[in-house]
Amino acid sequence: MNEEILINATPSETRVALVEGGMLQEVWLERLGRNGLIGRIFKGRVSRVLPGLQAAFVDIGLERTAFLHAMDMTRPDPGESEGEAGTPLIADLLRAGDEVIVQVIKDPMGSKGARLTANISIPSRFLVLLPDAWNIGVSMRIEDESERARLKELVTLLRDDDSRHGYIVRTNAEGVNDFALSADMAYLRKVWQAVRERTAGVAAPGVIYEELSLPLRALRDMMHGNVDRVRIDDAEVLDQSRAFARSFIPDWLDRIEAYTGERPIFDLFGIEDEIDTALGREVPLKSGGYLVFDQTEAMTTIDINTGGFVGSRTQEETIYKTNLEATQAIARQLRLRNLGGIIIIDFIDMSDEEHRRQVMRSLKRALERDHAKTSVSELTALGLVEMTRKRTTESLERRLCETCPMCAGRGTIKSVETVCLEIFREIMRSGRQFEASKLMVLASPGVVEQILDEQSGAVAELEELIGKTIRFQTEDQYQQEQFDVVLL
Template structure:
């Protein structure tokens, strides 16, 4: 399966699209004013310890205090150190070197760990550890042992710290591994020197930019092209790759065409589709994707698809197609947390098994960790996808100012009846000469037509005249009652 990365630069943001076999599979957006914090290392200060939650709030200089759970506090197991209550480990005012595990999401602060890990192209350096771990994707025991032995020979004898060998290192030369070791040791040395004598909160290390992380983390042997639409940034990335990952330099291309890079490859259209609740399937079926604070639900519908011989076959074929589309939408929208999928009901157990297998197969290429359960008693598929950053919708959109994120607004009649109730309350509290209603044109039109009699009856009841004024700038739910 061929893949390519398209990298679009503007002064305000960087956007990256992963294309597999001509279709957009992933979208990454990083804005200059709100760059992510995952991987950053800070000297923080303990603000509050919460024994009941076995957690602490740490000030690392961000808008909201960050969150540290006792499970994310590093322990030296080789020295026999045992897990202790957090109030025995931390105290208010204490300085602490921490690393961000998860960006702030919604109202939640960043998630922290005291176990530092610095990622390179081939290796991840763990300065507090002493062991060498091998990626689980390297399945051959013989290959794992060989890699461990090679790395042990390359690590300087006097060096402390451990390493995790990434999957891409399976085919790396000794020179490439050695270069990664040197780079990571130098980086950790710089972080330590910045922390000496510093006062918290202070940033000690910022992770790479989005474009640099793509070269480091996302490029695979199947990547054929990395197309960049900015000459200046092409030169920067080329220099970065030449120094740290020479095998990537041959993949870099500068695009200078008249059409924008994302327009040329249809990425702009895919972004618009990824912000919609409805996802149309080629067969005529469709998905409805609803993202909430607690979880994401995906409903599968047959729509206009009647192509199969029987209803069972129609349902089966729609669900198979939906399984592939769902896996793509999860990556495209970067949906994380708990996900519930409501496939169309299938009586045939074999059909259920095949749909579940198709979903797992489609999710196998996801760079993010996923866990899929079977069908529940209610016929739903439960799954989780690791959430490390905001979803695409949360980056590009905000709650509707009219409905407040409900996805619905009150009808003009509902608002009109609220106005009438408020008028009664106002009349009981204030002895005004006249009441004036300011509301959206749709509400005022209702008072002039269908609810004119109700308004006249209320005017007689309160004994005061009531005038109307349409405010085109008001949203459909907004109104004011002015006392004259």
């Protein structure tokens, strides 16, 4: 499927969109002063060692200390089976006050600090350098066994035997020659040498190495044979991207173009509208059905509904077609919304066993295009599918939105009638507890209007009951749930 990369850059924000077949698939953004930390290398100072958790908290200069687990302190021996030697005790590896070189592998999320590893890795276009390691791995996305063997043999031959550096061959390396791999190795060695030299001069906590900017990372990681072109709407970013391409991907330099259209670049393919849809709960399906996404701290749930779809001859066929269409939409929305962690999909119940198999096959096939690692369980008797998707950064919603001040994150607010009744209870409480001849109620315009209109009889009864006059005043700045009862 043909792909296109659109890069929108302003002084305060940079956004990158991946479009496949005219449809937005993924979007990334960086804002001034709020760039992601993944890939950065720090010299940190250990704040606390927690033997019970087999972990340590490390100060790397951020607002919250970062988390480092013992299993991320040492690289496994390539000849050793997983779990053979066990994880060393964190107390044997670190003490409070120690300096440690670490890399961020997961951004801070919510109340949690960044996740760290001491196993440094530096990516380039075709390879990932593993300093002080000796193993060579090949991306699992390269499925052809002969190609995997060819790449591993090439890297083994090209590697400098005098240096203990391991490598992971990335998916982009499929089909490339020894010259491209050799150039990548030379670049990575230079970067690692610069990191080592800078380490000596940086005081803890401090930054040793920063990843490329978002547009350059997009070129490095996303440029492949299916990408027809990259369009950029900023002259400075365009120059930087072309300079990067000349050094690392010269064959594809002509695919990087300036966007000079009158419309904003993200108006192409309706990208702004797609982003707005991705921030909502409901996603319509072409058939008339729809998906409902609910993101919580613990997990994300996805509910599938037939909605207005009644096109098939039987109910079972209608349900099957809705579920089948939903698998494609779900896979796309997971990428677009950048949802991670535990995900529960509630498919509409299907009685036909073959339909159940086809839906699961379709879901797994749709998820194959996802760059993030996913794991999918089988469909349960209740029609539920449990899956996980590796989460390294905040979801699109968490990046672009904040907690609603009116509902405090509940997603709903109390009705006008409920607030009116709460006011009446507070009037009763205040009228009996305090000595005053009058009470003044301050509330939002909608609440005051309802009280004076539909609840006027109840107000009259309250005045007679407490023996005090009650007055009402609208406050335009008050939210619907907000009110005050003042003694006069």
